[in-house]
Amino acid sequence: MDKxxxxxxxxxxxxxxxxxxxxxGVVYVYEAPVRLxxxxxxxxxxxxxxxxxxIGNGIPTIPGKTGDNFLFGYIRFVHFIAGYVLTLGFLLxxxxxxxxxxxxxxxxxxxxWRKSYWREVWHEIRWxxxxxxxxxxxxAHNPLAQLAMFFMFTLATAFMIVTGFALYAQGTGNDSWQYxxxxxxxxxxxxxxxxxxxxxxxxxMIVTFALIHxxxxxxxxxxxxxxxxxxxxxxxxxxxx
Amino acid sequence: xxxxxxxxxxVIRRQGITRRSFHKFCSLTATSLGLGSLxxxxxxxxxxxxxxxxxxxxxxxxxxxCSESFIRSAHPLFKDVVLSMISLDYDAPIMAxxxxxxxxxxxxxxxxxxxxxxxxxxxxxxxxxxxMFCIDGGKPFVEKLRAMAEDSMAIIAWGxxxxxxxxQAAKPxxxxxxxxxxxxxxxxxxxxxxxxxxxxxxxxLVTFITxxxxxxxxxxxxRPKMFYSQRIHDKCYRRPHFDAGQxxxxxxxxxxxxxYCLYKMGCKGPTTYNACSAVRxxxxxxxxxxxxxxxxxxxxxxxxxxGSFYDRLTTIKQFGIEANADQIGMAAAGAVGLAVAAHAAxxxxxxxxxxxxxxxxxx
Ligand code: HEM
Ligand code: HEM
Ligand code: SF4
Ligand code: SF4
Numbered sequence: 001m002d003k004x005x006x007x008x009x010x011x012x013x014x015x016x017x018x019x020x021x022x023x024x025g026v027v028y029v030y031e032a033p034v035r036l037x038x039x040x041x042x043x044x045x046x047x048x049x050x051x052x053x054x055i056g057n058g059i060p061t062i063p064g065k066t067g068d069n070f071l072f073g074y075i076r077f078v079h080f081i082a083g084y085v086l087t088l089g090f091l092l093x094x095x096x097x098x099x100x101x102x103x104x105x106x107x108x109x110x111x112x113w114r115k116s117y118w119r120e121v122w123h124e125i126r127w128x129x130x131x132x133x134x135x136x137x138x139x140a141h142n143p144l145a146q147l148a149m150f151f152m153f154t155l156a157t158a159f160m161i162v163t164g165f166a167l168y169a170q171g172t173g174n175d176s177w178q179y180x181x182x183x184x185x186x187x188x189x190x191x192x193x194x195x196x197x198x199x200x201x202x203x204x205m206i207v208t209f210a211l212i213h214x215x216x217x218x219x220x221x222x223x224x225x226x227x228x229x230x231x232x233x234x235x236x237x238x239x240x241x
Numbered sequence: 242x243x244x245x246x247x248x249x250x251x252v253i254r255r256q257g258i259t260r261r262s263f264h265k266f267c268s269l270t271a272t273s274l275g276l277g278s279l280x281x282x283x284x285x286x287x288x289x290x291x292x293x294x295x296x297x298x299x300x301x302x303x304x305x306x307c308s309e310s311f312i313r314s315a316h317p318l319f320k321d322v323v324l325s326m327i328s329l330d331y332d333a334p335i336m337a338x339x340x341x342x343x344x345x346x347x348x349x350x351x352x353x354x355x356x357x358x359x360x361x362x363x364x365x366x367x368x369x370x371x372x373m374f375c376i377d378g379g380k381p382f383v384e385k386l387r388a389m390a391e392d393s394m395a396i397i398a399w400g401x402x403x404x405x406x407x408x409q410a411a412k413p414x415x416x417x418x419x420x421x422x423x424x425x426x427x428x429x430x431x432x433x434x435x436x437x438x439x440x441x442x443x444x445x446l447v448t449f450i451t452x453x454x455x456x457x458x459x460x461x462x463x464r465p466k467m468f469y470s471q472r473i474h475d476k477c478y479r480r481p482h483f484d485a486g487q488x489x490x491x492x493x494x495x496x497x498x499x500x501y502c503l504y505k506m507g508c509k510g511p512t513t514y515n516a517c518s519a520v521r522x523x524x525x526x527x528x529x530x531x532x533x534x535x536x537x538x539x540x541x542x543x544x545x546x547x548g549s550f551y552d553r554l555t556t557i558k559q560f561g562i563e564a565n566a567d568q569i570g571m572a573a574a575g576a577v578g579l580a581v582a583a584h585a586a587x588x589x590x591x592x593x594x595x596x597x598x599x600x601x602x603x604x
């Protein structure tokens with residue numbers, strides 16, 4: 001059996017029996033590690049976004065003795081802990097892309113070479129623009145979602161990890177493993193203020209992604225007659241008609 | 242100018258400096274370079290036996306603040322010592338010779354000390370219009386620089402001008418002022434950024450290079466590790482206020498009087514590699530943050546082009562407008578948020594009308 005995700009999505013999408021009949025189809029899409037990762041990742045990003053925003057802008061001055069306070073230090077500490085969680089999760093997620101089911105690979109590439117892929121992206125755009133009457137059905141992410149996931153999540157997260165650890169290396173010093181692994185960032189941008197600005201812009205890229213992502217997930221769940229939100233909780237995609 | 246073949250020790254003894262002072266200088270230098278106690282005697286030995294290293298000091302597009310800093314090297318001994326330690330054979334602002342006489346020194350040094358002299362460059366060459374924006378001795382400075390670099394042992398790029406470009410290279414850089422390492426690519430170059438660099442840092446580096454005949458260990462950016470491996474922020478005495486979350490928010494508020502952290506006033510200490518917070522200025526009297534003003538990152542690449550010195554989030558000009566990361570990000574997220582809300586509204590409306598349509602049909 002062809003195990004590529006396209007083959008699976010294609011059968012689901014065009015299978016006349018399944019989409020025409022009222023029989024309910026169920027496909028197991030998101031394996032447990034992917035689901036667990038999704039929520040840990042979402043939590044880490046929530047923490048990183050909030051603490052990062054405060055790091056970038058500073059907090060209102062804490063009155064009192066300096067020695068009794070360490071709030072900004074704790075905010076940064078929480079940011080770094082969440083940064084490690086995000087990074088470890090991301091690495092494990094990459095590992096799962098290799099050993100997991102075909103859907104697990106989807107967020108790591110865009111099949112730009114495949115004509116049919118772009119046709120389906122176009123169809124999704126028409127669906128979201130209220131032009132197409134019916135969405136196509138996909139076991140995993142629809143082609144437009146895959147595009148957004150790849151650029152706005154996967155690449156953006158990799159960028160945040162790289163710039164984040166480069167900035168972290170400034171604190172741990174030139175002899176640290178962080179500097180050895182990520183110091184090359186400063187060969188591209190010698191003034192680390194640029195790296196901080198880039199890292200800060202990344203926050204907004206991810207916020208924008210989360211906005212679109214959560215909206216479309218909930219909307220599709222209601223409108224498109226297939227399970228969406230429960231899929232990332234329980235793993236199965238149910239086609240309701 | 243003294244003969245370069247003389248030893249440093251010979252020169253200072255002739256100037257009446259005692260042997261005791263000489264050893265004091267050697268220990269001080271070893272300490273400021275972060276070398277072990279053994280190094281003091283190594284330095285003393287080298288200065289007593291090795292001929293002085295000839296130094297050619299050239300000036301391109303610059304404001305001479307590096308020289309001004311250098312000659313103010315605080316410890317009086319340092320200044321005297323350094324000026325007699327090296328054989329400063331050519332340095333336009335402070336040398337006696339002028340005109341053809343001065344130019345002749347360059348040729349002489351090139352021929353006599355091929356591969357042995359140190360070329361110290363203050364400022365940088367503008368490359369536009371064939372280098373016509375900086376003429377030195379009737380020739381574009383860039384040609385003089387290339388020629389003198391050819392036979393040098395190593396090059397010291399003094400200050401932010403020579404290291405990164407500084408103000409004359411700020412956008413739009415009409416003269417195409419270019420840092421030294423982008424023009425000379427086949428010689429060891431040490432960058433000593435700062436506008437100007439700290440005097441004691443300069444003299445200590447000259448001492449190192451002339452004593453050991455080589456450049457000290459450099460970091461990824463070509464800066465000496467001994468003075469540029471930590472940020473202002475890492476050694477700032479206001480750091481406890483940063484960690485506590487105590488920030489100045491107005492120049493005249495209570496926090497400013499308390500001497501709290503200047504992070505929110507745009508202090509660039511967290512992104513600036515320099516020794517100010519450790520060595521300080523003017524014989525260790527103070528440094529900008531100690532005087533109540535944030536660091537503005539004078540030793541960093543393109544520091545003139547990073548927006549206001551007083552903004553924490555500096556502005557980005559790449560998008561055609563000047564705005565900081567939060568303004569750009571909030572505008573983008575806001576626009577997407579509005580689009581999402583509109584989309585949701587249309588979806589809801591369609592579902593309602595769709596349902597009504599279906600109900601009407603069924604009836
Ligand atoms: C989605 C992921 C992340 C988001 C949204 C995020 C957000 C931010 C923001 C907004 C800032 C302030 C930047 C500024 O304006 O100067 C910041 C700073 C920083 N972030 Fe992140 N970050 C993320 C991931 C990471 C990771 C993975 C690390 C690595 C440990 C990291 C390490 C840092 C460091 C070291 C700083 C500078 C803090 C300081 O020196 O005070 N970040 N982050
Ligand atoms: C309340 C919050 C959230 C909900 C309800 C939610 C819901 C979902 C749903 C339903 C899917 C499956 C989409 C599909 O079947 O096509 C999904 C996948 C995904 N979500 Fe979320 N999500 C939330 C927060 C986040 C956040 C904050 C992020 C990160 C910024 C995120 C990143 C992802 C990624 C990367 C995937 C792809 C998973 C994979 O294929 O490996 N999610 N989410
Ligand atoms: S004043 Fe500047 S260098 Fe000092 S702790 Fe605050 S941000 Fe860092
Ligand atoms: S504190 Fe900052 S701006 Fe001031 S001299 Fe030092 S590096 Fe330059």
